[in-house]
Amino acid sequence: MPTYNGKTPEPVVNSTAKRIRETKYRHVFATHSQPRNSCLSHDAAKTPSFVGFRNLMILVLIVSNLRLMIENFRKYGVLICIHCHDYRRQDVVYGLILYLSVPCHLFIAYLIELAAASHAKLATARMKKAGEEHDTPAKQEQARRSFNITWRVVAFFHGINATLNLIIATSVVYSHIHHPGIGTLCELHAVIVWLKTCSYAFTNRDLRHAHLHPSQAQPLPDIYASCPYPRNINYKNLCYFWWAPTLIYQPVYPRTSHIRWGFVFRRLLELVGLSIVIWIASAQYAAPLLQNSLDKVLVLDFISIAERVMKLSTISVFCWLCGFFALFQSALNALAEVMRFGDREFYGDWWNVSSVRTYWTSWNKPVTNFMRRHIYSPLVGRGWHPAAAQITVFIISGILHELLVGVPTHNVLGVAFAGMMFQIPLIAITDMLQKWKGIDGKTAGNLIFWISFCLVGQPLAALLYFFAWQAKYGSVSKQWQESNALNNALHLQFLRR
Amino acid sequence: MPTYNGKTPEPVVNSTAKRIRETKYRHVFATHSQPRNSCLSHDAAKTPSFVGFRNLMILVLIVSNLRLMIENFRKYGVLICIHCHDYRRQDVVYGLILYLSVPCHLFIAYLIELAAASHAKLATARMKKAGEEHDTPAKQEQARRSFNITWRVVAFFHGINATLNLIIATSVVYSHIHHPGIGTLCELHAVIVWLKTCSYAFTNRDLRHAHLHPSQAQPLPDIYASCPYPRNINYKNLCYFWWAPTLIYQPVYPRTSHIRWGFVFRRLLELVGLSIVIWIASAQYAAPLLQNSLDKVLVLDFISIAERVMKLSTISVFCWLCGFFALFQSALNALAEVMRFGDREFYGDWWNVSSVRTYWTSWNKPVTNFMRRHIYSPLVGRGWHPAAAQITVFIISGILHELLVGVPTHNVLGVAFAGMMFQIPLIAITDMLQKWKGIDGKTAGNLIFWISFCLVGQPLAALLYFFAWQAKYGSVSKQWQESNALNNALHLQFLRR
Numbered sequence: 003m004p005t006y007n008g009k010t011p012e013p014v015v016n017s018t019a020k021r022i023r024e025t026k027y028r029h030v031f032a033t034h035s036q037p038r039n040s041c042l043s044h045d046a047a048k049t050p051s052f053v054g055f056r057n058l059m060i061l062v063l064i065v066s067n068l069r070l071m072i073e074n075f076r077k078y079g080v081l082i083c084i085h086c087h088d089y090r091r092q093d094v095v096y097g098l099i100l101y102l103s104v105p106c107h108l109f110i111a112y113l114i115e116l117a118a119a120s121h122a123k124l125a126t127a128r129m130k131k132a133g134e135e136h137d138t139p140a141k142q143e144q145a146r147r148s149f150n151i152t153w154r155v156v157a158f159f160h161g162i163n164a165t166l167n168l169i170i171a172t173s174v175v176y177s178h179i180h181h182p183g184i185g186t187l188c189e190l191h192a193v194i195v196w197l198k199t200c201s202y203a204f205t206n207r208d209l210r211h212a213h214l215h216p217s218q219a220q221p222l223p224d225i226y227a228s229c230p231y232p233r234n235i236n237y238k239n240l241c242y243f244w245w246a247p248t249l250i251y252q253p254v255y256p257r258t259s260h261i262r263w264g265f266v267f268r269r270l271l272e273l274v275g276l277s278i279v280i281w282i283a284s285a286q287y288a289a290p291l292l293q294n295s296l297d298k299v300l301v302l303d304f305i306s307i308a309e310r311v312m313k314l315s316t317i318s319v320f321c322w323l324c325g326f327f328a329l330f331q332s333a334l335n336a337l338a339e340v341m342r343f344g345d346r347e348f349y350g351d352w353w354n355v356s357s358v359r360t361y362w363t364s365w366n367k368p369v370t371n372f373m374r375r376h377i378y379s380p381l382v383g384r385g386w387h388p389a390a391a392q393i394t395v396f397i398i399s400g401i402l403h404e405l406l407v408g409v410p411t412h413n414v415l416g417v418a419f420a421g422m423m424f425q426i427p428l429i430a431i432t433d434m435l436q437k438w439k440g441i442d443g444k445t446a447g448n449l450i451f452w453i454s455f456c457l458v459g460q461p462l463a464a465l466l467y468f469f470a471w472q473a474k475y476g477s478v479s480k481q482w483q484e485s486n487a488l489n490n491a492l493h494l495q496f497l498r499r
Numbered sequence: 500m501p502t503y504n505g506k507t508p509e510p511v512v513n514s515t516a517k518r519i520r521e522t523k524y525r526h527v528f529a530t531h532s533q534p535r536n537s538c539l540s541h542d543a544a545k546t547p548s549f550v551g552f553r554n555l556m557i558l559v560l561i562v563s564n565l566r567l568m569i570e571n572f573r574k575y576g577v578l579i580c581i582h583c584h585d586y587r588r589q590d591v592v593y594g595l596i597l598y599l600s601v602p603c604h605l606f607i608a609y610l611i612e613l614a615a616a617s618h619a620k621l622a623t624a625r626m627k628k629a630g631e632e633h634d635t636p637a638k639q640e641q642a643r644r645s646f647n648i649t650w651r652v653v654a655f656f657h658g659i660n661a662t663l664n665l666i667i668a669t670s671v672v673y674s675h676i677h678h679p680g681i682g683t684l685c686e687l688h689a690v691i692v693w694l695k696t697c698s699y700a701f702t703n704r705d706l707r708h709a710h711l712h713p714s715q716a717q718p719l720p721d722i723y724a725s726c727p728y729p730r731n732i733n734y735k736n737l738c739y740f741w742w743a744p745t746l747i748y749q750p751v752y753p754r755t756s757h758i759r760w761g762f763v764f765r766r767l768l769e770l771v772g773l774s775i776v777i778w779i780a781s782a783q784y785a786a787p788l789l790q791n792s793l794d795k796v797l798v799l800d801f802i803s804i805a806e807r808v809m810k811l812s813t814i815s816v817f818c819w820l821c822g823f824f825a826l827f828q829s830a831l832n833a834l835a836e837v838m839r840f841g842d843r844e845f846y847g848d849w850w851n852v853s854s855v856r857t858y859w860t861s862w863n864k865p866v867t868n869f870m871r872r873h874i875y876s877p878l879v880g881r882g883w884h885p886a887a888a889q890i891t892v893f894i895i896s897g898i899l900h901e902l903l904v905g906v907p908t909h910n911v912l913g914v915a916f917a918g919m920m921f922q923i924p925l926i927a928i929t930d931m932l933q934k935w936k937g938i939d940g941k942t943a944g945n946l947i948f949w950i951s952f953c954l955v956g957q958p959l960a961a962l963l964y965f966f967a968w969q970a971k972y973g974s975v976s977k978q979w980q981e982s983n984a985l986n987n988a989l990h991l992q993f994l995r996r
Contacts, residue, residue: 027705028877029698032720033868034745037753037841041848042828054850057945058953059556062813065954066563069809072802201526208524223529248531256534305569312566316559331539344534351538353551371530380525448554456555457562 067316074287081286089181096178100171100188104195105244107167111160111199112240115206118156119232122210129214149214153207160203168196168405176409182471185410193402197372198243201251204376206235209253229253246343247334249372256344269336276328280321288317292468299469307465314461322456330366356447357432358425361455362399373399396422407463413470417463428454564813571784578783586678593675597668597685601692602741604664608657608696609737612703615653616729619707626711646711650704657700665693665902673906679968682907690899694869695740698748701873703732706750726750743840744831746869753841766833773825777818785814789965796966804962811958819953827863853944854929855922858952870896893919904960910967914960925951 039045125148171192179185209231212222229239234253243251291314298306330348338346350364363370373395381391400422408414432447536542622645668689676682706728709719726736731750740748788811795803823846831845847861860867870892878888897919905911929944 027709027717027719028880029701029705029873030709030719030723031872031876032722032749033747033872034749034752034840034842035720035722037755038844040828040832040843040845042824043832043843050848051851054848054852054945054949056553056556057942058816058850058949059553059560061946061949061954062816063556063559065809066813069806072806072809076806204526208526212524212527220524222524222527223532225529225532226527250530252529252531255531258534309566309569309573312562312569316563319555319559327539331537335537335540343531345531346537346540347535348537351547351551353555354548355551375528375530376526379528383525445554448551449558452551452555452558457558 071287074290078286078290081289082282083285089184093179093181093184096174097184097188100174101191104167104171104188104192107163108195108199108202108240108244110163111202112235112237114156114159114163115202115235118152118206118210119235121152122214122232125214145214149211156207157203160199164196164199164203167192167199172405172409176412179410180412182410182412186406189406189409193406194249197249197369198251201249201372201376202240202243205251206231209234225256226253242341245337246341247337247348247368248343248345249368250375258339258342258344261339261342266336266339269332269339272332273328273336276324276332280324280328283317283321283324288314288321288464291317292465295465296469296472299465311458311461311465314465315457318461318464319456322460326365334368354448355451356444357436358428358447358451358454359433361451362425362429369399393426396426407467411467411471413467413474415466415470417466421459421463424454424459568784571787575783575787578786579779580782586681590676590678590681593671594681594685597671598688601664601668601685601689604660605692605696605699605737605741607660608699609732609734611653611656611660612699612732615649615703615707616732618649619711619729622711642711646708653704654700657696661693661696661700664689664696669902669906673909676907677909679907679909683903686903686906690903691746694746694866695748698746698869698873699737699740702748703728706731722753723750739838742834743838744834744845744865745840745842746865747872755836755839755841758836758839763833763836766829766836769829770825770833773821773829777821777825780814780818780821785811785818785961788814789962792962793966793969796962808955808958808962811962812954815958815961816953819957823862831865851945852948853933853941854926855944855948855951856926856930858948859922859926866896890923893923904964908964908968910964910971912963912967914963918956918960921951921956 039047041050129145171188175185175189175192179188209222209226212220213231226234231253239253242255246255248255291310295307295310295314298310326349334348335346337343348367350360350367352361352365355361355364363374377395377398378388378391381394382388386394400419403418403422404414404416407418408416428450432450435441435447435450436443536544538547626642668685672682672686672689676685706719706723709717710728728750736750739752743752745752788807792804792807792811795807827845832843834840835843845864847857847864849858849862852858852861860871874892874895875885875888878891879885883891897916900915900919901911901913904915905913925947929947932938932944932947933940
């Protein structure tokens with residue numbers, strides 16, 4: 003490119019003519035020199051990237067929800083109030099009692115196992131005395147019978163203990179704890195301890211069997227070698243299992259070398275921050291939305307219900323994601339760090355799932371691991387068809403979901419149970435989609451998962467339980483009536499003066 | 500896995516004991532066998548994919564906008580009305596006159612070039628007669644002077660012709676066409692023809708120079724060889740340029756072999772479909788939104804204005820994307836196909852741009868090509884600093900934008916011009932971002948582009964021009980007052996009875 007060469011500028015005409023001689027003709031450049039296609043055409047050589055539209059979507063989502071927040075603030079003002087929480091003294095008392103009493107069932111299970119272990123020690127001693135003759139068929143039969151009789155007794159006590167745990171907690175929550183939040187925490191605690199008790203009993207049963215039949219037994223996992231049965235039946239080992247972030251009992255877990263307190267602190271900070279965010283989202287945005295959906299549900303105005311569910315879905319999916327991160331990433335990682343628990347795989351990348359089946363096996367690994375180890379795998383081992391074993395797992399999971407949602411809200415509607423049962427045909431559909439040709443089965447499956455679970459299932463279920471709660475107790479509508487009556491009374495007094 | 504082996508089932512206790520001997524211990528499987536990290540932790544070996552969240556975003560966007568559509572319908576009913584279009588007969592008449600008269604300026608340019616070409620032919624003939632002596636310095640000087648005198652005359656007539664085109668169209672639109680839609684179409688047509696006229700004049704000037712100075716001239720593009728100057732100055736060639744989807748004159752363009760009418764039909768179908776979508780979006784969603792923003796702009800309630808702009812931004816970005824696709828993909832491709840025009844690169848993948856500069860050079864290639872060939876490149880060729888040449892291009896582009904927006908809305912506010920000028924500091928910022936380390940400059944630049952252009956710039960500009968229109972004419976507010984007055988009158992009559 004020519005530039006001024008330091009000389010004083012010549013008169014325009016001459017200098018122009020000169021430069022035109024020096025340079026290419028600027029105005030004749032052949033911009034259109036070859037055939038080319040528009041990049042969005044089907045004829046285009048390659049599809050362009052659309053990563054910019056992802057950024058635009060993020061921005062539009064942020065902006066449109068910011069707008070809704072302004073609108074909400076204009077309409078309702080600040081609804082968040084720390085002192086307004088309406089819970090009864092009785093709820094807190096019963097909640098505390100349950101908090102202290104529920105873990106006792108784990109200790110009762112420990113005592114049962116202690117008795118079984120001492121029985122097993124005696125049996126081993128007897129066998130050693132009798133020498134190595136226990137390999138004869140008659141001895142084997144005798145040993146098996148003896149083991150089975152002991153197991154029946156042990157299983158009976160474990161069954162009574164575990165069932166009592168669930169029954170007591172459930173009936174106290176249903177009858178004596180009005181506040182649904184406190185109730186949910188108590189019920190969740192009871193279910194977790196119940197699952198841990200079951201795992202403790204089942205695992206020790208197999209360990210005991212292996213201990214009693216060393217020659218027939220298949221090798222146990224290498225990791226258990228440092229703490230063989232019955233040495234694992236001790237108080238310290240149980241307490242570790244009590245607090246470990248898992249529902250599966252193992253005599254030995256992979257452990258980390260030390261506690262990183264900075265890591266724990268950051269996770270707890272996340273937990274607190276996210277809890278506040280969820281609280282604000284539900285108090286300021288979800289609560290009025292649920293409140294003004296009630297009359298629509300009452301008259302079954304389906305278009306309005308759809309509109310409310312659509313608005314609720316954004317908030318519910320937001321709260322769900324925050325809650326997932328707070329619980330499975332922040333809380334469980336903090337707990338694992340404090341317990342020096344090595345295996346932190348509490349979830350997989352469930353947000354990418356292309357089949358609803360994969361979602362249920364990856365979003366909540368502690369429960370999945372429990373179901374696989376103590377229900378699915380033993381059932382298949384007994385010769386069940388895998389599909390039947392899977393359906394059994396879903397039925398048990400559905401019952402637990404209903405316990406966790408229906409009991410604290412005092413409305414055992416069966417919606418949570420039905421929701422879990424509804425997963426079975428959905429799994430069939432998304433599994434089928436993967437095999438179809440001509441469509442992007444992965445994306446289609448992922449969309450079905452998001453729509454069914456987060457955009458329809460959750461907000462609809464929340465709305466139904468909220469409506470049932472209001473129909474049964476009507477606390478807020480009563481408050482409204484009372485405040486209206488008060489206003490009217492004041493108004494009358496004012497008019498009389 | 501063991502399955503039933505066809506034998507009749509044995510009693511439960513025995514068969515269980517047997518199978519336990521046959522299979523692994525199901526309940527002792529070491530689920531937690533090695534240390535693992537949560538996949539969202541910083542410690543995780545690899546970051547998981549988040550493609551599922553992209554799908555969720557798309558769904559949330561669709562659902563939340565569907566909800567807004569239900570809300571809009573509840574509030575306003577159907578606002579779309581085919582017979583209600585309010586345009587004056589005069590607007591249509593003036594529009595038609597402009598539609599027919601504007602292209603005449605292109606034909607006047609043709610006549611000017613025809614005269615110049617015949618003058619050039621005479622000069623060539625004279626030179627041939629004089630033999631090959633025109634290479635002496637004296638002859639060269641004489642030839643250059645003769646060329647420059649001719650060019651000044653030609654440029655004078657071209658200048659008058661092109662300027663008259665813009666002035667006539669602009670003044671007719673501003674003074675006689677009230678309807679902003681018809682006005683915009685007329686002004687756009689005039690600007691396109693103006694650009695084509697300029698390109699025709701500039702290109703032929705360089706071609707003529709090359710023709711007159713064959714020994715000094717640098718080689719012309721190969722593609723022009725099939726139609727050398729002055730053979731290109733003919734009626735058919737001009738008509739092709741008139742309708743070709745480009746603003747750049749070339750004697751020869753890359754062409755396709757035949758017209759695929761199926762392709763044309765599909766593009767036209769897209770064009771019609773998208774036009775209807777844009778019409779519905781603006782009549783049903785944008786119009787009431789703009790309407791009920793007026794009082795907020797009047798009292799300068801900034802939070803409410805921000806809320807309105809946020810709501811408007813989604814619709815405006817939607818209409819913008821549809822409009823872009825309709826014009827640059829569907830319409831121009833259909834026109835190119837009919838004209839057998841080979842170079843279909845009407846746009847680049849501007850949605851991914853990381854710098855505002857790249858956006859302006861890739862979203863509208865016809866104008867970019869014109870600016871680069873006839874303004875930027877000649878200015879740089881004359882020794883201008885590239886930045887100065889760029890700013891000049893933006894100033895000219897700003898003036899054209901103001902003509903296209905300000906004149907048809909009868910409010911030359913300078914907002915469109917200011918918007919173009921505002922791009923210059925934005926370009927500096929996004930260019931700087933690319934060089935920063937520690938941040939993802941590409942994503943940051945892309946976000947700045949979307950925010951500045953689609954989420955703030957466009958809706959704010961639309962709101963300002965709409966407000967200015969209403970302040971000047973107040974057609975809708977008058978209608979409201981009239982309909983209110985009518986209602987009141989009817990009400991009074993009813994009461995009197």
